[in-house]
Amino acid sequence: QKEVEQNSGPLSVPEGAIASLNCTYSDRGSQSFFWYRQYSGKSPELIMFIYSNGDKEDGRFTAQLNKASQYVSLLIRDSQPSDSATYLCAVRTGGYNKLIFGAGTRLAVHP
Amino acid sequence: NAGVMQNPRHLVRRRGQEARLRCSPMKGHSHVYWYRQLPEEGLKFMVYLQKENIIDESGMPKERFSAEFPKEGPSILRIQQVVRGDSAAYFCASSPDSGLMNTEAFFGQGTRLTVV
Numbered sequence: 001q002k003e004v005e006q007n008s009g010p011l012s013v014p015e016g017a018i019a020s021l022n023c024t025y026s027d028r029g030s031q032s033f034f035w036y037r038q039y040s041g042k043s044p045e046l047i048m049f050i051y052s053n054g055d056k057e058d059g060r061f062t063a064q065l066n067k068a069s070q071y072v073s074l075l076i077r078d079s080q081p082s083d084s085a086t087y088l089c090a091v092r093t094g095g096y097n098k099l100i101f102g103a104g105t106r107l108a109v110h111p
Numbered sequence: 112n113a114g115v116m117q118n119p120r121h122l123v124r125r126r127g128q129e130a131r132l133r134c135s136p137m138k139g140h141s142h143v144y145w146y147r148q149l150p151e152e153g154l155k156f157m158v159y160l161q162k163e164n165i166i167d168e169s170g171m172p173k174e175r176f177s178a179e180f181p182k183e184g185p186s187i188l189r190i191q192q193v194v195r196g197d198s199a200a201y202f203c204a205s206s207p208d209s210g211l212m213n214t215e216a217f218f219g220q221g222t223r224l225t226v227v
Contacts, residue, residue: 004153036216042220043202043218043219043220044154044202044218046215046217049215058157085159088153089152090154096142096159096166096167097142097159097204097206097215097216098144098145098156098159098167099144099146099154099156099216100144100156101153101154101155102153103151111139
């Protein structure tokens, strides 16, 4: 079993719709959870992080964490073509920024 | 405030040569992390360093790879006798501290290594 699992996609959504990206992790000791966006050939850029159960909202993005189910998700409201990218879920378990990444989900937002 | 600086951005090496990748963390950051990304895959942790110390090298291949972060100057990831399988994007990240849950690591633009 992979430590962090994501559906590879591509996830295709129409412009203006809600995109839902999911991630599961295996280590119950995981403490912090990160969503990165990566455009092709570019470096990962942090969208948001969450470490408490529940929802965390930032603009069009909402991260949801359920530690009992070992599940974290990212919702993107009002999806735009510029949101088309690979979204990486990352989990931090230890006391420093050693991140375990999933393989990423490709999102395609079509006009 | 400049971000994490990596150089070179692109590096081509012939099989058997050495590759040196450099990373200058953000100002005020003393923690450096190296990750490798193979084509169509997620990032894999390689090593975590503080000034003059390797803290966690659990992701480093046992042979040919080494990393350092000297007291002065950038962090260096060194790959000796490169092989085609070393072709990847190598990302460096830095953070100001390590212990708080809500601290993030900032990534550099990466070095794309191609072994021919």
